[in-house]
Each structure stands twice: as C-alpha cells, then as structure tokens.
Amino acid sequence: MKIASIEAVPFSIPLRNPTGFAHASISAADHVLVRVRTDDGLVGQAEAPARPFTYGESQQSIVTAIDEWFSPAMVGLDPLAREVARDRMSWLVHNHTARGAVDMAVWDVIGQALGQPVHRLLGGYADAMSVVHILFASSPEGMVDEANEMRERYGFGTFKIKTGKDPKVDAAAVRTLRAELGDDVELYIDSNKGWSADQAIALLPVMEEAGISMLEEPTPALEPLGRRRLAARTSIPILGDESVTRMGDIATQILDDHSQMISIKTARTGFSESERIVGMCEGLGVGLAMGSQMDGMVGTLGTLAFGAAFKSTSERAGELDYFLQLTDDILAEPLVIADGKMAVLDRPGVGIEIDEDKLAHYRVDK
C-alpha cells in the first residue's frame, strides 16, 4: 500500500454569529479538507482550519503547502512509514495546520487499512470524552443564559469563558457565572493573550474566589516577564495554547514555568506529534487538555480520536463543541453531544464520512 496522492480542498462555511475574541472577528469557517489517497483506494481525511491570527496560514497557503511540499514528499510512501514522512517534512517551518491535517489523514488511512479506530490504535483508554462548552455571549447575563441553555440541552458540566477584551466585563462574567451556575460546574477562562500582566494580576482575586480551574493564555506568551509575574502570584495553572505551538515551545514554557498545563490541538500537532507531547508532559508532570482550533465536525473527530486514547487527555473535558457555531458542516452524520459527553465512533480510522454535495456547495476553489 502506498500513498498515491494528497489533495487539499478549501471550503468555507458561515458561522452563526461572527466569532469575536480578543484580537479579531471572523464570520466563516475557512477550512481545507485534506485527503490522502492510497493506491488501493483508501482515502484518509482531515480538516485544516486557516487561522492567520494564530499560525499565519490561509486556505491558499495550506493548499500550496500540500500541493508543493507534502504531496511530492509523500507520494509513494507506505502510510505506516510515519516517521519517514515526518523526517522528510521536518525542514518546513510553520504551516502548522497543513502539517497536522496531513498527519491525521495518514492516520485515518492507517486505521482503515488495519480495520481499527484510531483511538484504539493510540491506546484505547476511553469510549467518550466530556465536552467543554465555550461561551460566546458577550455580556455576563448573556453568558449565564447561554450556559443554562447549553447545560439543559447538552448536559455540559464545564464552561470556558472567553475573556481578554475588557477586564471589568471579564470580572463581572466570572462572578456572575459562578454565582448563577453554582459550584458544581467547572469554569475556566481563555483570554487569547488579551490581558496585560497587570490586568491579569488585578483579576486574580476574582478568579481565585470563583474557583476558576485554568487560565488559558491570559497574557501574551511573547511577553515572558509578564507571564512570570503572573505565574508567581497565583495557584491557578496557566494553560498554554498559542504559546505552545511547537514541541520546543512547550518545553521552554514548562521549564520557565510560564505554562503549567498544555493544550493539545490536533489541528496543529496531528496525532504523531501530539503523542510526543503526551510523553513529554506526562514525563515532566504537566497536565494536558484537548483544545479546539475552532474546528468543524471533521476536525472535532480528530480531537476526539486522540483525546479519548489516553488517560491524561480524557480525564479532563475537551473542547469538542465549536462545530455548533457553524451554520452547516461537511460531515455526513452530525456529531452528538449528550449528557455532556461525545462518544467515540466505533469505525476504522477517524470515522470521517463526507457529504459530497455539501463539500461541492461550500468549496471555494471551483
């Protein structure tokens, strides 16, 4: 069995609401469907989300990376020769989600060829993951309504509060949510680097009082002194995300104590690299969480397949619900969240089946 081709299909699906966060606002999921085909007819798939504000990629750059670099390097390889592929592409800098998607698509092929779900090949720890709901409402009252509705409808027990724009609003949101939702839900915040160190430090009493479980990217990681001041003043672990896109960055963040937990996003580190991150973090004694790259359903299945495989990634709720923000999706069978959980699919590979009509409708390269 050999890789015959790697195809990249850019597609865009409108979001229900423009997603605003600390730095930008987007109104559509501009993603790329990556397809790895073998000479015996298998097709492995994955979703690369273009996130210029995080990785500097565009749909065009992802397509180019795959057409110009990944495809020529990997056509003719046995999909199981993952380490050869990794070595051949080690020269390329950045292009994170292009690389992650190619790796996940190759694993999808491997799983199908071996007749096993990827989550079992990776370790088979759990049959489901608890799911975080990321709150997108902009006012504290809006967030409470949203949280109650989502708890009612899907059984969520963990909520992520998007913060980092206005510390006063952020403080009110944290206080109000804890007061209204009670002590049994887990709450954590994600500032997408939006606070200064002083703003973050000033908010610590509110967050500690409210029992916030993690501070995700509270301040810019590229402002190391600010991170150091903040980390020194709180017991709430800082969850590294944008600051830990590469393994070396993870190591440095951990060694410098600027992140005390690490968010793994399969969109950027696929499965092969993510597995190394698990090894490193478990070895060093650092907690892990499965993060969302604002994935559609296809990307979400990648996160689920990986997160469910290990104890260290599945014992914490994963960010698996962003797809609810899309008005539609290219996955043929919608994902289900029930009782606050998403169950793994018991199918070979990652279990992705595309609705070809929808892909034809939403693709932007026609």
Place this chain on the structure above:
Amino acid sequence: MKIASIEAVPFSIPLRNPTGFAHASISAADHVLVRVRTDDGLVGQAEAPARPFTYGESQQSIVTAIDEWFSPAMVGLDPLAREVARDRMSWLVHNHTARGAVDMAVWDVIGQALGQPVHRLLGGYADAMSVVHILFASSPEGMVDEANEMRERYGFGTFKIKTGKDPKVDAAAVRTLRAELGDDVELYIDSNKGWSADQAIALLPVMEEAGISMLEEPTPALEPLGRRRLAARTSIPILGDESVTRMGDIATQILDDHSQMISIKTARTGFSESERIVGMCEGLGVGLAMGSQMDGMVGTLGTLAFGAAFKSTSERAGELDYFLQLTDDILAEPLVIADGKMAVLDRPGVGIEIDEDKLAHYRVDK
C-alpha cells in the same frame, strides 16, 4: 479479541563467560518468557531479564508479579486497550522488566492481530539498526583483539568499553583501543556507576583525547553532587541508564543536567512507555540511544522493533549484540548481524518464534 491469559516461564541459559562488570558477576541469563494469549489463539511474547542489581527483580518475582497482579488485571481486556492496562497497573511500584515484558508481549499480539510488524506500527522509520559491540575482555590487549575480531566478523563500527573497576586499566583500555582501532570507530564507555566522581573527573582528559562519544553511568546517579561536578567539567554527554529507569527520573536527570542523553531499554519500559520517553526527550532536545539489558535474542528483537521505528533512536547504533554472550537461545531462528547492522524482521508483531524444545530444556520451573 480479548486477553485470555498471561503466562510467565522462567528459563536460564549459561553464558559463555561469566559477565563481570563493576558490581557483580553472573554466569547465566536468568530470564522469564512472558506469553500473552488471546481468546482467538494469538500468542504475544517477550523476554524479561531478571536483574536484581539494577531493578531488584528475580525470576520468581517476575513470575509472581505476572501471576498475581498483571494477569488478573488484564485478562478480559482488548489488547488494544493499552492505556487501560497501563492505568490498571499504575499502582505497582518497580517490577520494571515484568511490566516491560507484558507491554511488549501485548504489542506482539497487536501486531499479529493487525498483520503488521510492530516497528511499522510505531513509525516505520528504518529497516535496520547499526549495532554496538559491547567489549567484555578484561585487559586492554584483550579488548583490542576482541574488537578487531568482531569488526572483521560482523562489521561493527561502534564499541562500548566496560569500565568502572580500575581507573588505570580503564585509561589504558581507552587509549589502546583508540590507537589500535583508529579514528573511524565510535567508542563510548559504561562504568555502571563504578567510578567515584573524582576518578571519573581524573579520567576526562584521556577520554576526551580519545574522542569517547558518551559516558554511560560514569558515577552513581544517587550521588548527585558527583554527577554535577562531572557534568560541569566535560563536553562528553553523560548517558543515563540505571539512573533513568522511570519517566520521572529521566525528567529529573535531564532537568538537573546529570544526564545529557538517555538510554532506552525496552526490557524496562516496553514500547508504550518507551514511546513516551521518545516524546519527552525529543521535546526537550535530549539524545537517545537503545540500550541492552543483557537481553537474549527475544529481548533483542524487542529493542530492534522499537529502535528501528523512530529516527531519533535509529540514527545511533543500538546495543543489540549481547545475545552473542549466551551459549544458546530459545529463539528458533538466530539473529543475524552483518555489516555492523541488524535488519528488522518483516513479520507481524515482534516476529518472535520460540524453539519449544529449547524452552523445555532451559525452563527452570519444571
């Protein structure tokens, strides 16, 4: 498919010569063959070497650990649920080679069930590994003769010098070997913790002059100040072995800069844990080498299957030749070293086939 039973068969094979090293001398390979059987008739195998001077295990303790703890915990599990097995056995302290063998035997089952060699499942980087010859002669002249003979016969390009008993002899050995073998062979030393820090430091000029590539366990790792003094005075990386039997130990050694490279021994960390070590060391930027636990051929196939899978482990010669020190072996088809390399077996699983007559002859529990 479910695990139906785990069996432990102790066997002993005499060595050609008593193996003396810094602390002890042994005259037989006292090992345990571990067999994981599934309900559909597959048998996964691995070799656990009893190394009381390293892990405190005996053949009896290995058998007991498997009969009393591993077997009851794992019977009924899907072999692919590796992370569940790992979690179930996480309470048990030490018992390193019992644990490593069970993990490798499970991977052997997985490979057979999926119809793929384990080295491909783990990443498929290389088809062969370069092999280190461990020099056992006790005099410098004896070592030169042995090295020349082994180079002639098997094509070895890397030799490990056992040191740590008498610094004068060690210095003479290092000088003589470099002088007689020339600059093109790789030479490294292993003191099995036999030198004091002062002795090691005093020998540094000789070793640096001779271009020794690694210092394996030069001084006792449990004497941290000695390691720190030594590490501060040389550019030759210290290769951690006995000091890095557990992941947390690896992390500590690396963070304290007491080991600059890590020896992975599948006898103690199997494949699942060894894979995590690869992640941690690659992430932190620490070199890896595949070490020997004085394995027979069965254990050697485990080391080979793992080491060949990754670039970081296969780009350095691995310690795959200790089996030459045994007068016999239970593997049906002898391993081959040619041109200084050992090729992977292109068979599902680890590729182990036992000569049942030999096992019957050498087993010690009859």
